[in-house]
Amino acid sequence: MDFHTWIASLHTNEVQLLAATITSVITLVAAFIAVRTAFKQITKQFENKVIFEGWTDFQDKLFSFSKALSNYDTKIQWLTYFIKSQNNPLVNGGNVAKHRSDKWNEVIGEYAELLKAYVEFLRSYETHEIIFISLKKMHHEFIKEYRKRVDDKQIKLLEEIFPEMYGMTNSLSEKQLIKAVKDYWMDSSEISAFLDDFRRELQNVTVGRILNRAVPKRVPHEDKYKILTVNGFVFHKRSWKHQLNRLKKSQKTK
Secondary structure, X not given: OOHHHHHHHOOHHHHHHHHHHHHHXXXXXXXXXXXXXXXXXXXXXXXXXXXXXXXXXXXXXXXXXXXXXXXXXXXXXXXXXXXXXXOOHHHHOOOHHHHHHHHHHHHHHXXXXXHHHHHHHHHHHHHOOOOOHXXXXXXXXXXXXXXXXXXXXXXXXXXXXXXXXXXXXXXXXXHHHHHHHHHHHHHHHHHHHHHXXXXXXXXXXXXXXXXXXXXXXXXXXXXXXXEEEOOEEEEOOOOHHHXXXXXXXXXXXX
């Protein structure tokens, strides 16, 4: 007996019952699909909300850290002027010792602000670490580079410029001190570039996922400079066309 023959053989009540059953099943299936779709939408909305809030908080701390780093770099850069002018009565107010002590306190105070912003930066990352799992290696490499360039060399620099504050005596010439300041400033200022790399990748793994867009990587002016990526540090390599153009320009200037 085929399906059509079976349907024709049914009693009217049986046909109505079968129709009601089929309708109920269809309704249940439609309801299940609707609930599942709605649940997926709610889950996605919640996920986007969590990502956005984590990005907002961490980016806020990143910008505060970047500002503190910029202020600190400026304070360090001005030490070259301090070294050259510290014995000028018009600059030191007739009291070299006080002038040096005040400048030391300025640098120490700026470093304390930088350290505070840095700790908040790290704390925000740890709070939202589940969102930034893909940035784990980047985060680790950044911390290592920051400590090596800024923290590990800070005390040594201050000991050289302000030896009396540490119970020491000056053993470097003015020229050597200025070079030490410039070397330290170059190291610390490049951290700002790495922080910008961090900001770009941060956007790509958070709001970039929501908007389905990506921020391009930083392009240094020189090939010798490094870029911080999700896979660690890499040296930027320009295209052969760019290198050829640079070669042509250098030949024209000869």
